[in-house]
Amino acid sequence: MSFSHKILAWYGEHQRDLPWRKTRDPYKIWLSEIMLQQTRVAQGMPYYHRFLEAFPTVRDLAGASEEKVLKLWQGLGYYSRARNLHATAKMVVGEHGGEFPRTYEGLKSLKGVGDYTASAIASFCFDVPEPVVDGNVYRVLARYFGVDLPINSTEGIKYFKELAREVMDTQNIRDYNQGIMEFGAIQCAPKKPYCLLCPLNESCVALKEDKVARLPVKLNKTKIKERHFNYVVFLDDNGHTLMEQRRGKGIWQNLYQFPLVESEQELDEASLQQEIKDKNGIPELGSLTLYNTDGPIVHKLSHQHLHTKFWMAKTPGILEEGVHWNKIAAFPVPVLIADFIKTFKI
DNA sequence: AACGCGGGGAA
DNA sequence: TTCCCAGCGTT
Numbered sequence: 001m002s003f004s005h006k007i008l009a010w011y012g013e014h015q016r017d018l019p020w021r022k023t024r025d026p027y028k029i030w031l032s033e034i035m036l037q038q039t040r041v042a043q044g045m046p047y048y049h050r051f052l053e054a055f056p057t058v059r060d061l062a063g064a065s066e067e068k069v070l071k072l073w074q075g076l077g078y079y080s081r082a083r084n085l086h087a088t089a090k091m092v093v094g095e096h097g098g099e100f101p102r103t104y105e106g107l108k109s110l111k112g113v114g115d116y117t118a119s120a121i122a123s124f125c126f127d128v129p130e131p132v133v134d135g136n137v138y139r140v141l142a143r144y145f146g147v148d149l150p151i152n153s154t155e156g157i158k159y160f161k162e163l164a165r166e167v168m169d170t171q172n173i174r175d176y177n178q179g180i181m182e183f184g185a186i187q188c189a190p191k192k193p194y195c196l197l198c199p200l201n202e203s204c205v206a207l208k209e210d211k212v213a214r215l216p217v218k219l220n221k222t223k224i225k226e227r228h229f230n231y232v233v234f235l236d237d238n239g240h241t242l243m244e245q246r247r248g249k250g251i252w253q254n255l256y257q258f259p260l261v262e263s264e265q266e267l268d269e270a271s272l273q274q275e276i277k278d279k280n281g282i283p284e285l286g287s288l289t290l291y292n293t294d295g296p297i298v299h300k301l302s303h304q305h306l307h308t309k310f311w312m313a314k315t316p317g318i319l320e321e322g323v324h325w326n327k328i329a330a331f332p333v334p335v336l337i338a339d340f341i342k343t344f345k346i
Numbered sequence: 347a348a349c350g351c352g353g354g355g356a357a
Numbered sequence: 358t359t360c361c362c363a364g365c366g367t368t
Contacts, residue, residue: 036363043354043362077352080366114365134363154347181363190361191357218361220348249367251351301352302361335353349368356360 003144003200004169004176010199011179014186016041019048021178026100026125027058030088033117034081041185047076059098061089070254070332079253084112102126115161123173131164132177133157136184141167142216143188146205150219222303228266229308231258231340232276233291236315240322243331251301256331258310266296266307285313291344299336310340 001009015021018041020032031051035044050072055061061069066086073082088110092100100121101107108118115133122128131137138151141163149156169176187198195207206212234242243256261267261275269288276285291310299306328341 033363038351038362038364039353040355040362075353077354078364080351081364084365112365116364120363132363135361136363178363185363222349249350253351299353303350303352347368350366351364353362355362357358 003167003203004172006200007179007183008169008172008176010183010187011175015178015182016186019045024125026121028052029121029124030100030113030117031085033120034085034112035076037081037117038078039076044076047073057098058089058092058100061086062093066254067330067332071330074255074332074338075335079255081112083254087111088113100125102128104128104130120177123177127173129168129170129173131161131168132181133161133164134181134184136181136188137164138216139190140180140184140188143206143212144200144204146209146211146215148211148215148217151216152219156217225304227304227306228263228296229306230261230263230267230272230275231308231310231337232261232285232288232313233258233310233340233344234285234313234315234319234322235325236317236319236322238318238322239325240319241325241328242319242321243323243328251304252334254332256328256333257337267309269311272311285315288313291340297336297340299334306336308336310344 020028023029032044032048035047035051051061054068054072055064064086066083069086070079070082073079076082091110092098101109102122102125104118104122107113107121108115113121119130119132122130123132138160141147141160142151145163147159147163149159151157151160187193193212195201195204195212198204198207201207204212206215232242234240242259244259245254245256246252247254261272261279263271263275267275269290272288288311291312292308296307296309299308333341
């Protein structure tokens with residue numbers, strides 16, 4: 001039996017019951033694929049249901065505000081996915097009459113839809129014989145065929161894509177693509193796969209050469225940047241606070257936060273007061289009270305550690321631009337801010 | 347070609 | 358702790 005037929009047979013026996021496998025609706029498939037980029041199924045699942053409830057069709061999504069889209073995305077990370085999702089929904093409605101493109105190239109032209117996602121939508125919805133190559137597929141192919149080219153090198157990416165194309169089942173592309181990814185997720189797992197029970201163990205090169213644990217090869221560990229955040233949480237006599245929207249290029253673009261003072265080192269109250277004097281846009285304030293007195297909260301992203309202090313600023317009088325504390329739940333905020341709001345009691 | 351971009355679960 | 362997840366866009 002060929003590689004692809006073994007994958008298909010395994011998939012027939014072991015596939016999970018996932019909602020996006022019950023449909024060929026490009027909107028639902030697209031939504032699920034964007035959400036699952038670099039995201040586990042278990043993490044994305046509740047978001048998928050909430051999005052479909054809030055936006056049953058691509059027109060509903062296109063008609064929503066970006067703020068509402070980001071709010072629903074809150075906590076899922078990689079927020080450019082949400083911004084691109086929204087932009088693409090508008091594009092599909094405005095330029096394509098509400099219909100998704102049906103070709104690989106057409107799909108790939110959409111914002112947020114790259115090589116993998118275009119192949120996934122094309123094959124799942126329209127039976128286009130394009131191979132999907134995601135993290136699972138890299139692992140399965142690298143091990144089964146004993147390929148030690150780095151999966152994140154230009155040469156490796158090209159090689160694995162061609163290999164994937166050679167071994168795919170063009171007649172059952174939908175189930176085959178789903179199957180090889182499912183196989184990688186469940187059977188050919190990253191750590192300690194149970195090769196004894198694997199239906200492909202007789203012909204797996206990595207198993208034969210005892211290289212399972214070392215494949216696939218991946219280069220470049222991301223170095224972590226240490227940053228120091230000081231959030232100033234204003235509270236006036238009306239129970240209003242200040243929120244600002246993050247602009248520019250970095251993390252959490254278009255999400256909201258309390259007024260932020262970033263510094264090279266950890267700040268105490270005096271040095272923070274000095275920093276604020278040099279910064280315009282922040283109102284005059286009296287004394288600052290540190291909220292997290294046990295030490296900075298370290299919010300860990302995959303590429304940054306954010307050492308964070310929340311400073312309470314009780315402000316006499318009224319904040320003109322303020323928003324009532326009871327209203328801030330509607331703002332899309334990073335998990336770091338959401339966690340603070342959750343624990344802080346006025 | 348290299349880098350930036352979140353958050354969480356598993357071992 | 359470390360790894361990595363149905364990757365993509367920018368530089």
